[in-house]
Amino acid sequence: MMNFSDLRKNLRKDFTGLNRIKLxxxxxxxxxxxxxxxxxxxxxxxxxxxxxxAAFDQMEAELLNGESELYAFQPDYIxxxxxxxxxxxxxxxxxxxxxxxxxxxxLARLRTLWDSVRxxxxxxxxxxxxxxxxxxxxxxxxxxxxxxFLFAVRHLNAVMAKEAAARxxxxxxxxxxxxxxxxxEKIFDARLYYxxxxxxxxxxxxxxxxxxxxxxxxxxxxxxxxxxTDLDNTIWxxxxxxxxxxxxxxxxxxxxxxxxxxxLWMKELSKRGIALAVCSKNDEDKAREPFEKHPDMVLRMExxxxxxxxxxxxxENIREICRILNIGLDSVVFLDDSxxxxxLVRQMLPxxxxxxxxxxxxxxxxxxxxxxxxxxxxxxxxxxxxxxxxRQEAQREELRKRGISFEEYLENLDMTAELKPFDKFSIPRxxxxxxxxxxxxxxxxxxxxxxxxxxxxxxxxxTTLSVSLKDRFGEYGLIGVVILKKISxxxxxxxxxxxxxxxxxxxxxxxxxxxxxxxSRKSGIDYIIGEYLPTAKNKMVExxxxxxxxxxxxxGQWKLTVADYSPKRTFVKRVS
Amino acid sequence: MDRSEILIKLQHIFREFFxxxxxxxxxxxxxxxxxxxxxxxxxxxxxxxEEQFGIQFEAEDIHRMWSVNxxxxxxxxxxx
Numbered sequence: 001m002m003n004f005s006d007l008r009k010n011l012r013k014d015f016t017g018l019n020r021i022k023l024x025x026x027x028x029x030x031x032x033x034x035x036x037x038x039x040x041x042x043x044x045x046x047x048x049x050x051x052x053x054a055a056f057d058q059m060e061a062e063l064l065n066g067e068s069e070l071y072a073f074q075p076d077y078i079x080x081x082x083x084x085x086x087x088x089x090x091x092x093x094x095x096x097x098x099x100x101x102x103x104x105x106x107l108a109r110l111r112t113l114w115d116s117v118r119x120x121x122x123x124x125x126x127x128x129x130x131x132x133x134x135x136x137x138x139x140x141x142x143x144x145x146x147x148x149f150l151f152a153v154r155h156l157n158a159v160m161a162k163e164a165a166a167r168x169x170x171x172x173x174x175x176x177x178x179x180x181x182x183x184x185e186k187i188f189d190a191r192l193y194y195x196x197x198x199x200x201x202x203x204x205x206x207x208x209x210x211x212x213x214x215x216x217x218x219x220x221x222x223x224x225x226x227x228x229t230d231l232d233n234t235i236w237x238x239x240x241x242x243x244x245x246x247x248x249x250x251x252x253x254x255x256x257x258x259x260x261x262x263x264l265w266m267k268e269l270s271k272r273g274i275a276l277a278v279c280s281k282n283d284e285d286k287a288r289e290p291f292e293k294h295p296d297m298v299l300r301m302e303x304x305x306x307x308x309x310x311x312x313x314x315x316e317n318i319r320e321i322c323r324i325l326n327i328g329l330d331s332v333v334f335l336d337d338s339x340x341x342x343x344l345v346r347q348m349l350p351x352x353x354x355x356x357x358x359x360x361x362x363x364x365x366x367x368x369x370x371x372x373x374x375x376x377x378x379x380x381x382x383x384x385x386x387x388x389x390x391r392q393e394a395q396r397e398e399l400r401k402r403g404i405s406f407e408e409y410l411e412n413l414d415m416t417a418e419l420k421p422f423d424k425f426s427i428p429r430x431x432x433x434x435x436x437x438x439x440x441x442x443x444x445x446x447x448x449x450x451x452x453x454x455x456x457x458x459x460x461x462x463t464t465l466s467v468s469l470k471d472r473f474g475e476y477g478l479i480g481v482v483i484l485k486k487i488s489x490x491x492x493x494x495x496x497x498x499x500x501x502x503x504x505x506x507x508x509x510x511x512x513x514x515x516x517x518x519x520s521r522k523s524g525i526d527y528i529i530g531e532y533l534p535t536a537k538n539k540m541v542e543x544x545x546x547x548x549x550x551x552x553x554x555x556g557q558w559k560l561t562v563a564d565y566s567p568k569r570t571f572v573k574r575v576s
Numbered sequence: 577m578d579r580s581e582i583l584i585k586l587q588h589i590f591r592e593f594f595x596x597x598x599x600x601x602x603x604x605x606x607x608x609x610x611x612x613x614x615x616x617x618x619x620x621x622x623x624x625x626e627e628q629f630g631i632q633f634e635a636e637d638i639h640r641m642w643s644v645n646x647x648x649x650x651x652x653x654x655x656x
Contacts, residue, residue: 033616202620
């Protein structure tokens with residue numbers, strides 16, 4: 001991570017052409033230096049972060065007033081950043097000494113602020129939790145004594161987390177966790193605080209900026225979906241081709257444990273929904289053996305979505321992995337102990353994230369954990385299934401390679417689909433899809449769960465469809481989202497039409513359009529209007545509406561006369 | 577270290593910090609003479625000076641060092 005002084009130097013550079021992010025920061029401490037860090041770090045990541053700094057310690061004034069300058073700024077993101085220092089001051093001044101009650105009152109105050117943002121703005125809301133600051137009044141007893149400040153702040157963090165999980169319209173940024181990483185000594189510079197009311201030491205500000213931008217990027221859909229790893233000296237010690245099964249280091253003893261722990265972490269990631277892939281320069285049978293037979297291996301073949309072991313260059317292999325999983329290169333993290341391979345991939349595939357690994361394998365895991373490579377703002381049941389789903393995808397690919405005709409293949413897949421209006425079970429996944437789908441997405445509108453709830457409830461103006469797909473090899477889960485807005489008594493507008501890239505080009509597009517038209521007939525709708533909003537990633541749907549018989553209108557939109565639509569051929573069958 | 581050595585070193589730091597290789601400072605230079613030397617920059621500049629000279633100022637002193645002269649005096653004192 002760069003130091004603060006280097007980030008500050010970025011402020012003089014040329015920001016033209018960078019992606020603009022409008023961020024409003026509301027705090028009860030002085031955020032000028034944080035703003036510099038955010039803007040400077042944003043430059044490194046290709047963003048022009050334009051910041052509105054709310055007046056010092058005026059959270060209520062800026063947020064509760066719909067006419068405030070903050071709302072006039074029309075931010076894309078609003079960050080509420082309360083400090084433990086101000087909280088402590090409130091705690092000392094107040095009459096309420098019971099930590100629990102004090103915490104609940106502070107939460108109520110935050111709730112009011114969060115509600116007003118929801119009321120007055122479409123901005124995505126971020127809120128930091130509190131650093132645990134021990135005021136040293138009760139010594140070791142503070143942790144269990146309900147009238148200590150430490151107790152109060154810990155309780156507040158706990159109830160904030162619970163509230164944020166329940167509401168889903170605010171993303172909580174865990175600053176307390178950052179303090180765990182560095183320790184209070186390193187995070188807080190008392191002199192800087194008294195000089196400038198900055199609650200972080202200067203060289204911690206880049207890390208704070210990084211956390212915030214990382215969450216913003218995730219909300220924008222820039223997520224990592226796949227971890228591609230080398231084998232020799234990366235997930236086990238030694239070289240399988242030379243040391244053999246008995247010689248490689250893995251297990252509970254010595255340095256082997258460092259590798260086992262790394263594998264355990266990878267396994268946990270795959271349970272979370274990150275696809276694991278292997279990319280190794282080895283004979284395939286030798287590379288597979290430990291996964292199949294070594295008793296101390298944590299990762300097994302079923303944990304690996306794509307297993308590539310050959311003597312070709314790794315950039316080519318990573319491209320192949322992306323092709324099989326149908327993900328972009330920018331969704332990939334690549335691990336390799338060899339500086340040569342790392343640099344090769346960095347140069348040939350600049351969109352792939354290639355973390356630098358230290359020489360000592362004992363340090364791999366902590367290095368990787370600290371880099372926070374797999375930020376996320378939501379987890380759904382389907383995320384957890386994804387590892388299995390990616391593996392099934394690889395199996396489908398195998399079948400394709402066997403050379404039957406594509407149509408026979410599609411027919412043999414026995415694809416069936418369920419279409420339903422959004423319900424409370426599907427809403428999280430629907431919202432997540434709107435946030436993550438970049439390619440097969442007509443208008444790329446990002447919605448939070450709160451937004452989708454509003455749409456689902458409004459059945460007068462909206463007709464919603466979630467599409468789930470299944471075939472011979474297993475379930476894909478929810479892979480399509482359709483939101484139709486009624487804009488006149490006989491016309492629908494396609495607000496959202498998106499599909500997961502995993503199921504392209506097998507007849508699901510045809511199936512969805514057929515079903516939309518069926519539904520429109522039943523609902524007395526004669527016209528459907530669609531719109532294509534181009535982005536860097538959705539060129540594939542540029543001509544989608546035209547292909548399905550929509551005609552161009554004068555204002556650049558597309559219109560379908562329902563009576564003129566003829567159903568398109570598809571092997572996908574509707575089951576409900 | 578004597579005053580002229582300190583001044584040379586300070587000039588180098590100022591040039592780096594304000595990103596201006598032509599910047600010329602003297603014992604008479606005050607914060608008003610440099611547009612970007614505001615309260616936010618001041619603290620960062622001080623931290624940079626501390627690091628380069630291997631010294632540490634007290635919080636209260638930092639408020640009083642808004643001129644090259646005041647900086648020089650304090651650095652001399654601490655380097656004794």
